[in-house]
Amino acid sequence: MLLLVAALLGVLLWAATGNADITSTTPYNYDHPPVLGKEKGTYMAAATGSFGPDCFFTFIGGAKYLPNPDGSGGTHCTKGNVELSGSGPGCALKPLESLPITIAATYTYNGDGTLCEHGRIVGGPLDGTEFPFHTYVDTRGGWVFVTTQDIAYPCADPSTNLTGLTDQGPGFRIGDFGDDPPGSGMLPCTNP
Numbered sequence: 426m427l428l429l430v431a432a433l434l435g436v437l438l439w440a441a442t443g444n445a446d447i448t449s450t451t452p453y454n455y456d457h458p459p460v461l462g463k464e465k466g467t468y469m470a471a472a473t474g475s476f477g478p479d480c481f482f483t484f485i486g487g488a489k490y491l492p493n494p495d496g497s498g499g500t501h502c503t504k505g506n507v508e509l510s511g512s513g514p515g516c517a518l519k520p521l522e523s524l525p526i527t528i529a530a531t532y533t534y535n536g537d538g539t540l541c542e543h544g545r546i547v548g549g550p551l552d553g554t555e556f557p558f559h560t561y562v563d564t565r566g567g568w569v570f571v572t573t574q575d576i577a578y579p580c581a582d583p584s585t586n587l588t589g590l591t592d593q594g595p596g597f598r599i600g601d602f603g604d605d606p607p608g609s610g611m612l613p614c615t616n617p
Contacts (some may be wrong), residue, residue, distance in 0.1 A: 438595075458538030460500075462565035463474030465527035467600040469501050472571065474592030479513030484526070488596050490569070491612040496532040501542060502614035524549050529614035530558060533581075538562050548616025569596045 470488040477480055486505015493499050504527050509516045530544035538607055542558035561570040572593035 427466060449502030457468065457564060458536070458561050459564045461496045461534055463564070464490040464493050464499070464540070464562045464569060465601075466490060466566065466598050468569060468596035468598050470505055470571075470594070470596045472592045472594030474573070474594075475512045475513075476509065476518075477513050478515075479509040480509060480515035482510075482515075482592070484503070484592070484594065487599075488569075489531075489612060491610075494610065496534075498531060498540075500612045501528075501530040501532055502546075502612050502616070503528040503530075504616075518550070521550060525616060527614060527616040532558075532560070535580075537574055538564065543582075547614060567598050571592070 466489070468488045468490070470484065473482065484505055484507045484585055484615040486503055487499060488503040491500050500522045504525055505521070507526050508522055509519045509577040526549070527547040528544050529547050530542040531594060532540040539559065540558070540560040540562060544558050546552060546554045553582055557580055558571050558573060558574070559576045559590055561576070563569070570593070573591050574593065
């Protein structure tokens with residue numbers, strides 16, 4: 426009897442999955458991309474990925490986006506901590522896990538609701554290391570999804586990615602505060 430119930434449950438789950446109506450795999454309708462500057466504010470930042478072969482990382486922190494007033498793009502600053510696990514060469518930096526990681530970036534708009542970002546690490550043993558980001562922005566600015574992978578096309582004039590870093594992760598808006606200091610129009614991105 427138990428075997429019959431398990432088989433019936435398996436068939437029902439398979440049928441429910443088979444009938445799911447997934448027609449759009451993108452995070453929003455590309456026919457209505459967000460307006461320029463919708464990404465302004467403070468977001469939580471989380472990412473996972475690889476730091477070269479056989480080295481996995483988890484990053485958690487906060488990010489601020491500050492659009493340029495002329496609509497040409499903006500600046501982005503992320504600060505947080507990283508945890509490394511694995512045996513690859515990138516994990517040789519494991520003793521430095523307690524150091525805060527700061528990433529400064531400039532970005533431009535692609536016109537489809539994504540950003541091309543040129544990021545670089547600020548301070549610490551990897552100071553100046555560059556890598557590209559390609560970022561989705563929610564139509565309401567409620568979240569961003571950052572990846573070092575090209576989305577549907579490569580960014581123009583991308584940063585070099587000499588680290589072998591591949592990552593992706595969401596950022597959910599946690600505040601409208603996006604100017605540092607308030608009203609200055611500048612986003613200082615320093616590593617304390």
